[in-house]
Each structure stands twice: as C-alpha cells, then as structure tokens.
Amino acid sequence: MSKFKKEGNKELPAVNTASLPDIVFMLLFFFMVATVLRKNDVKVAQAMPSADQTEKLQKDRSVFIFAGKPGSGYEKFGTEGVIQIGDKLVDVSAVQPAILEEREKLRDELKDRVIVAFKVDKETNSGLIYDVKQELRQANLLKVLYITTQTDDLIKQQN
Amino acid sequence: MARRTAPEINAGSMADIAFLLLIFFLVTTTIEKDRGLLRALPPDQPENVEPPIIKQKNLFVVIVNKNSELFVEDELMEINDLQQATIDFLDNGGVPRGQEGYCEYCQGDRDPSSSDFPDKAIVTVKTDRLTPYETYITVQNEIIGAYNFLRNRESQRLYGWNYTDVSKAIDEGLYKGNEDAAKEKLDVIQGMYPQKLSEVAPN
Secondary structure (H helix, E strand, C coil), X not given: CHHHXXXXXXXXXXXXXXXXXXXXHHHHHHHHHHCCCCCCCCCECCCCCEECCCEECCHHHEEEEEEECECCCCHHHCCCCEEEECCEEEXXXXXXXXXXXXXXXXXXXXXXXXXXXEEECCCCEHHHHXXXXXXXXXXXXXXXXXXXXXXXXXXXXXX | CCCCCCCCCCCHHHHHHHHHHHHHHHHHCCCCCCEEEEEECCCCCCCCCCCCCCXXXXXXXXXXXXXXXXXXXXXXXXXXXXXXXXXXXXXXXXXXXXXXXXXXCCCCCCCCCCCCCCCCCEEEEEECCCCEHHHHHHHHHHHHHHHHHHHHHHHHHHHCCCHHHHHHHHHCCCCXXXXXXXXXXXXXXXXXXXXXXXXXXXX
C-alpha cells in the first residue's frame, strides 16, 4: 500500500523557469542581429547640413558614399575632401567599381532600385560631389539621396 | 531517505540577466533613421545624341559662387527669395489662353518671357567647385520646396489632401485607404509639376 501512497502534495510544483532565459536570449539575438549597424568605420568628418523637404531613406536598398575632410586619426590622407565607399577611401575615378561592389551586398530584387545615399560633411566642396554624380550617371545609378538633418523651416533656422 | 535530485540552480535570475543585456542593446543600438533630399539624376546622354532644344524662357538658371552668393536669371538674389522665385517661374504658364499648350491650372503671372508650361520648365543649378556643400543643399532644398508647395496646392484643390503628407504616409506604410488609387493621384500631381532639374559642370 505504501508503494501507491501519494506523496504529501502540499504545494503545487513551481513553474520550471529553466526555459525563460532561452526565450529572452532568442529576443536578444534577434535584436543583436536586426540592429547590426554595418557601420563602416567612417574616416571622414560628418557634420550633416539641414533641410526641411526630406524623405526617409530606405536603408535596405541604399549604398552609402561618405565624403568630407579626413577625420582625427586619418590626417595622413590630407586635409582636402575625400570620398569613402565601404571602408576604404577611393578616388573619383574608382567610384564606379566601388559602388557596384557595394551594390552586390544588397538583396537581388532590390539591386535595380538602389538608392545612392550621400553622407557628406557640410563643408565639403560641391565640385567633388559633382564629379561623383557624373560617375554615377555613367553607371546609370540615378536615384540619389542627400542625407541631411531635419529642421522644420530651413530658411528661418538659418537666419 | 533518498534525497530528491539536488535542487537545480534557480533559473529565474538568469532571465533577469538576459533582460538586462536585452535592454542594454535596445537602448544603445538605435536603428538610425536617416533622412534626406531625394533626387533623380538625369540619365547620361550618349555623345552623338543632340540635346533637345530648349527655349531660353523655359530655363531657370541658378548660379552659386564660392561665397554662397546666388545669381538667379542673372540677378543677385537672397537665398530667402529663391523658393518664391522658383514658384513664380514654374507656375507661370506663359502661353496665352486659346493657344495650344495653355496651362489651365497655373496661377502665375502668365509672363510671356517666363516658362510656358510647368512640364517644360527646367531649373538648372550651377555651382562653383568650391561652393560649400551646405549651400548646395540649401539651394536644392528651396527648389524642392517650391515643387512641393505647388504640388500640395494642386492636390488640395483637386483632392483635398496634401501631396507631401500622402506621399510620406505611403512611403512609411501608414496610409489608410486604397494605396493604388492614391498612388495614381500622386502620379497625376507629379505630372502636373514634374521635377526637371539639371546641373551644369562647375567652373
């Protein structure tokens, strides 16, 4: 009879909490992956100009071009504005292959709708940017977006 | 009495550690919402194709020198006035009533020496090589502002909503209602005031 005696079940068994951290780790890994800023080490100055007629950049189909004077730690590249695509500084003549290489990292169906995002320091010379745009026209990459900070009324803000 | 299996480590506090790490990531790695001015570059014209003939009055020339001074249609202009001047140019509708190419919806001065029709009107920007990028962006911003002003005005008149609001809502996936119908209407508005910007080689 004692073999079948129920144990004195005075308490409910505690909820097994061993799987709770698993769930939380799953959430954590999701965030670690989703917010991986493929932020290349930006070697140039990056003070953005402002604008009020802005639109949101669709990050999944954009390739970035950074431009500006070389930042601290990169003075060996000079004091004039330079262009950075990916993680290397390129010359204007090398822009086309570098951009096409960056485009390969996008999803296939978005490659044709690629937007070239210009993240250019506000003190850069426009001539440099014009040259880059000519290269883009030759490569038929016509959608560009100039990244700016957002203000409500640019003229009012500047005066 | 046989011991029950040694009590396992209470795993409840592991969840707390995981939550801490999670909150750390949530707080530090903000998903950057980049914004900016969206532009379309004109396609490259092959060497042997003749550029189309454009009447001088349909061309709005903005020249910026390296000191960020503006010359609009050969006159010195402040940056504050650029948007209104662009609006006046685009909205001019210089063809008189009764002639082919008359602009029904234009509310401008109808000056025969300014643009004929908004879709023939071309704004061209020429900067100096040393013009600061910030000035270039301000000029682009004002010109785009002029187009958006006219587009908003027309979409309000025709449909009762703002072109920029609906366009933004569709881009962000927040549009309530029939997106395709709205996109068609946006295309109509875009056709009324198409963005025809060109840039000329800097000095």
